[in-house]
Amino acid sequence: MKKYAIGIDYGTLSGRAVLVDIADGSEVASAVYDYPHGVMDEKLPCGTPLPPDYALQHPRDYIDVLTHTIPEIIKDIDPKSIVGVGTDFTACTVLPVDADGVPLCFYPEFEENPHAYVKLWKHHAAQPQANTLNKMASNQAWLRNYGGKISSEWAVPKVMELVQQAPEIYDAMARFEEAGDWIVRVLTGNETKNACAAGYKWLYNKKGGYPPRGFYASLDPKLENFVAEKVCPTVSPLGTCAGGISEAASKLTGLRKGTPVSVGNVDAHVCLPAVGIDGVGKLLAIMGTSTCHIMMSDRDIKAPGICGVVEDGVLPGLFAYEAGQSCVGDHFSWFIQNCLPEEYKKHGNVHQYLREKAQALSVGESGLVALDWWNGNRSVLVDVDLTGMIVGMTLQTKPEEIYRALIEATAYGTRMIVDNFRENGLAVDVMYASGGISQKDPFMMQIYADVLNIPVIVAAASQGPALGSAIFGAVAGKAYPTIEAAIEKMGAAESKTYTPIAENARTYQKLFYEYRMLHDYFGRGGNDVMKRLKEIRKCSKS
């Protein structure tokens, strides 16, 4: 009898479940369910209006994903053939729950309180708290694990916001929980905390634990015992079993009671196993509106300008490094919305049309170099106040040349990240790419190979995170003795390798040199014009 694993991927707008053959990782069935409440950024279901920068979700939607997708994908198989279930979730997405794991927003007395709901990863209202945190943390050794800066998207700024603005919720909650751990609790009834989210988003370190009580007290007196009182006391390695499907979850989903469920995971990080990465030196770029870069190493290095390094963050026994670019696909959308003349829009798919015209150019022919900072710089400068720049325009400059320069700029930005890893002693031999862009744009992938001068491998898995979760589900169900063994069988076969073209790589080396000069001039204090222009802008509007 065939054996299957289930992977469930909770994204920003929907949840997706896949049924995977554990023999080869092939997808047998899949189902998607859009969250009925979507992202709540204007008002609560009861009509309570929300302040700016809010991004909430309703936990009921996550449960509805289970009841709508699991029965659908298992309807043609025997539930006994399912060896395990894995999940992944956006992060840091958090919610306050009671001692039984019931979200506080399910309580009638809190249903009009925004702080009782899920705060989605992109809830940005805790920026003032993040600023305070970064000031207070400047002398803390653990800050170096995060490239020197904590994001407002992470757990501690979000709990600071909670304690300051809704102390009644803070007092009422038994746990402040990562949504990716909460969904595991819904499935198993057991409380766990996955090592990936704990490490990247909760300031947890395998050797040092959480920051000390005194530090939390310095943020807010009420937070002194936050970790001891409101956070799950143990952190579980990825791939371990969180427990079996509970009686209640069995009724919801049709899964057999006791089916093993792995501890939670983060949607980006779970992609590495999915594309077949099981060791060091292989960078994964997950490319969409922005790009997330993850790579494993056996060395623990405090590289500057990264988003974080977490021991066991992707696979037990290795240090996983994360970096990022804040604006990749968004560049091209901006360009098409704001800078594309009419006649270019007459050709059906404008991206395709522009790509064809841009592809006809030789390397360097545009005479342009851009800095890809339309949305700030996440790595390696970690500076949201940087802005975009483009140089080299003449009266002959064509839209496709600007378009290509923006593509190249994102490749140079990735090269800065790769070079930063290398300069800090972390080898990078190959880049894997996943995410929509990697599948849709071979032209761009070739540019990345040429600019990075290493092979770029695009994995076949169209549903990277869900496949990754299924792999962890199979491991939790002991279908494989190790995660690496599961990856070897179930990880996606390579679909396409882009090899650097030597002549292009030579010219891109020259162009990258120009990018780096401009990057350092505008980004490292040579000329802070971008920040001053933002200041002038702020004054001009007030």
Added chain:
Amino acid sequence: MKKYAIGIDYGTLSGRAVLVDIADGSEVASAVYDYPHGVMDEKLPCGTPLPPDYALQHPRDYIDVLTHTIPEIIKDIDPKSIVGVGTDFTACTVLPVDADGVPLCFYPEFEENPHAYVKLWKHHAAQPQANTLNKMASNQAWLRNYGGKISSEWAVPKVMELVQQAPEIYDAMARFEEAGDWIVRVLTGNETKNACAAGYKWLYNKKGGYPPRGFYASLDPKLENFVAEKVCPTVSPLGTCAGGISEAASKLTGLRKGTPVSVGNVDAHVCLPAVGIDGVGKLLAIMGTSTCHIMMSDRDIKAPGICGVVEDGVLPGLFAYEAGQSCVGDHFSWFIQNCLPEEYKKHGNVHQYLREKAQALSVGESGLVALDWWNGNRSVLVDVDLTGMIVGMTLQTKPEEIYRALIEATAYGTRMIVDNFRENGLAVDVMYASGGISQKDPFMMQIYADVLNIPVIVAAASQGPALGSAIFGAVAGKAYPTIEAAIEKMGAAESKTYTPIAENARTYQKLFYEYRMLHDYFGRGGNDVMKRLKEIRKCSKS
């Protein structure tokens, strides 16, 4: 009886004649005639194909302007009431003629030879010769009169091209003549050379004369006696009388034989009298696809980065300084052609629509600063290899913000020119503006006033050069004792003065500081990325 003067303005594509009342400079009649041959840049009338960068004209067209426009504008008046005729011409526009002033292209044996025709100011094929000239001239004192660089558009590169590529034409010609002087010869039968073109385009200096024979010999042995043998021996001050209308010209035009004709002039420089400038410290900006700046001073200063300083170049007794920006109106055309999304084009006049949206922004609100070098930099850097740059883009940046940033960049470029004049001891108290943009774009004129922080005056004269020529015609006809007296009566009344708005000027001061930092970084060797990108581009295309 009313008295009239005639001004004839020879532009790039047409000639225009105006009949002006000398009492107040008001326009009584005007007529335009488009050159039948236009600009010949692909082939000669006989079909001979032309190399790249050629821009020739047919001298027959200039004569046709006379026969088509003059009878038209004088048909309702008594020719006796015409006190004088003045002309102006594009420059440096040159042609080889025989001893009687007959263009060599009128000879059947030369009609297939491109070098026998008029080389228009924008004929750029003599760039290699200009490069040689600049190399050979680097130690010549007179080079400082031209900001240190000779343009390929000027007379000496053009005669170098002639002697090298068509020695038979060089040998056959009696004179190499500025078209603006040639047309005066057509009208009067007399050979003259006007001080303006001689000074700005022929390397003539009132005190030093032409460069020495030995220098010409260093360019080409055959050129040793070029000045002595092929150039009109005397240079005539502006406003002097070149002679009377000849018998032949009288038949062509209907003008009375003997009607005084002033010596020739250059179309840009003749605008100063037309807008009413009769003294020092008043900058005129003639704004079109590019901008030409002219200002007079009583001081002879070797300012770097100017196009030229010529004693008596505009008015006798004063030193006239010229500077320029290579790309002004062209910026906005480029933007609309290459960067404007469809929905913006649905609003009729897109420039008007963009201007309305850009005008709604406060100073500094766009967060953008651009360098206006899409077509190189004419002043003060004198560097054609510089290219455009824009900094400050975010994902929120809108087309109208970029459009406004380009307008502002041209104003900052003008401010650099004004500051350069001032730093070299040349006071600038006010800017006059003429040319299409100055009439059509009050929004832009206000930005110039705010950025320069001096009043900007837009003169009413719609036909600046032709009115200026009529003023010189009146002076040649002794209707006024001095040019200044003629300007006082005939120069255009102010139409509108733009006064700096203090609050805007304060913010623009900050923004100009950013422009200047970037200007110096990219333009003065801080980072020669623009030149290196051009080099890479050149290699990529070969």
